Amino acid sequence: MNGALAMNQASGLKQMLAALTGRPAREVIAGHQADGLLTAVPIPRRLCRPIAVAGGKGGVGKSTVAVNLGVALASAGHEVMLLDADTGLANVDVMLGLAPSRHLGHMLDGACTLQELLLPAACGLQVVPAGSGARRLAQLDHGELAAIIHAFDELARPPEYLLVDTAAGLADNVTMFAAAAAEVILVVCDEPASLTDAYGLAKVLSRDFGVRRLRMVANMTRNEGDARLLHQKLARVSDRFLEVVIEFSGWVPHDERLRQAIRRQAAVVELWPGSPSARAFKKLADTVDTWGEPGRAGLDRISFFGGRTSAGAEGPG
Ligand SMILES: Nc1ncnc2c1ncn2[C@@H]1O[C@H](COP(=O)(O)OP(=O)(O)O)[C@@H](O)[C@H]1O
Ligand SMILES: [Mg+2]
Numbered sequence: 001m002n003g004a005l006a007m008n009q010a011s012g013l014k015q016m017l018a019a020l021t022g023r024p025a026r027e028v029i030a031g032h033q034a035d036g037l038l039t040a041v042p043i044p045r046r047l048c049r050p051i052a053v054a055g056g057k058g059g060v061g062k063s064t065v066a067v068n069l070g071v072a073l074a075s076a077g078h079e080v081m082l083l084d085a086d087t088g089l090a091n092v093d094v095m096l097g098l099a100p101s102r103h104l105g106h107m108l109d110g111a112c113t114l115q116e117l118l119l120p121a122a123c124g125l126q127v128v129p130a131g132s133g134a135r136r137l138a139q140l141d142h143g144e145l146a147a148i149i150h151a152f153d154e155l156a157r158p159p160e161y162l163l164v165d166t167a168a169g170l171a172d173n174v175t176m177f178a179a180a181a182a183e184v185i186l187v188v189c190d191e192p193a194s195l196t197d198a199y200g201l202a203k204v205l206s207r208d209f210g211v212r213r214l215r216m217v218a219n220m221t222r223n224e225g226d227a228r229l230l231h232q233k234l235a236r237v238s239d240r241f242l243e244v245v246i247e248f249s250g251w252v253p254h255d256e257r258l259r260q261a262i263r264r265q266a267a268v269v270e271l272w273p274g275s276p277s278a279r280a281f282k283k284l285a286d287t288v289d290t291w292g293e294p295g296r297a298g299l300d301r302i303s304f305f306g307g308r309t310s311a312g313a314e315g316p317g
Helices: 003-021 062-075 104-108 142-154 172-180 192-209 224-241 256-263 276-289
Strands: 032-034 037-039 049-054 080-085 126-128 161-166 183-188 213-221 245-253
Touching: 049 062, 049 172, 062 080, 062 161, 062 183, 062 213, 062 256, 062 276, 080 172, 104 142, 142 172, 161 172, 172 192, 183 192, 183 224, 192 213, 192 224, 213 224, 224 245, 245 276, 256 276
Parallel strands: 049 161, 049 183, 080 126, 080 161, 183 213, 213 245
Antiparallel strands: 032 037
């Protein structure tokens, strides 16, 4: 077989697979190569991975992590949505320099659909904005929070990743969104109040919502050693008193470039991709991408995508 011809056929097949599945070909090609040709290529179902970014305390970097992880995943070729679930004091649109004309309140009032709220941002990330200073959104009841979660069921094309930037505290708008996600990232920084608030959130999520695993990301630490020490402090107490495993999932250094990017209303991952924090967010995105198929959320819980972890089967798989 002519080697160049086989290469052309293989790359054509890769492009077709990527177009069919919406995922980079390297992820969908699991077949074998015979005589330089790809054969028996299974096309997996699309995964929808809802990931809440939480932490309990304000100012620890939840929105920063949600925004930059979102842009890092999107720039790696994934379809990513970012829901600003800090209803009432929204930050995501400001951090990304967006100017939304409508927000979740309009959707709840029936003035628009979730699809119509989606705003394109850096690297193809799609943002669902919440309103800032909108009292309507500051006091959402249980039914309205559930309606926001259920609205994602109606999307024509669910994203691969749905990141949910949650508010500070332990109110329903934090716990419901976190419990509705398949994964929860706990952002923690090296301050006693951050550790105690993260522990408090872990306690509520495990005791009241049956969450059994959390993923900790240390923010604003000096090095990986400090980040792991921080994780040990938290895990030591949670292992002893709570029925939840807190895994170490990565760390982000304190980085002046990150602050400058925030002031410029852009993601550091886009603006200064070589900076220490941008590299950390890209590494975190790679880690998140190894998490694989998410565990099914509890059947008795309200869950994003109805607890389904895949949708739109596009072939055998
Ligand atoms: N890794 C970091 N390096 C430097 N500054 C950071 C970092 N992470 C967060 N910050 C600063 O902390 C502020 C608060 O972060 P933010 O993401 O808004 O916190 P939260 O959403 O938890 O309230 C940001 O405006 C930014 O100035
Ligand atoms: Mg925030």
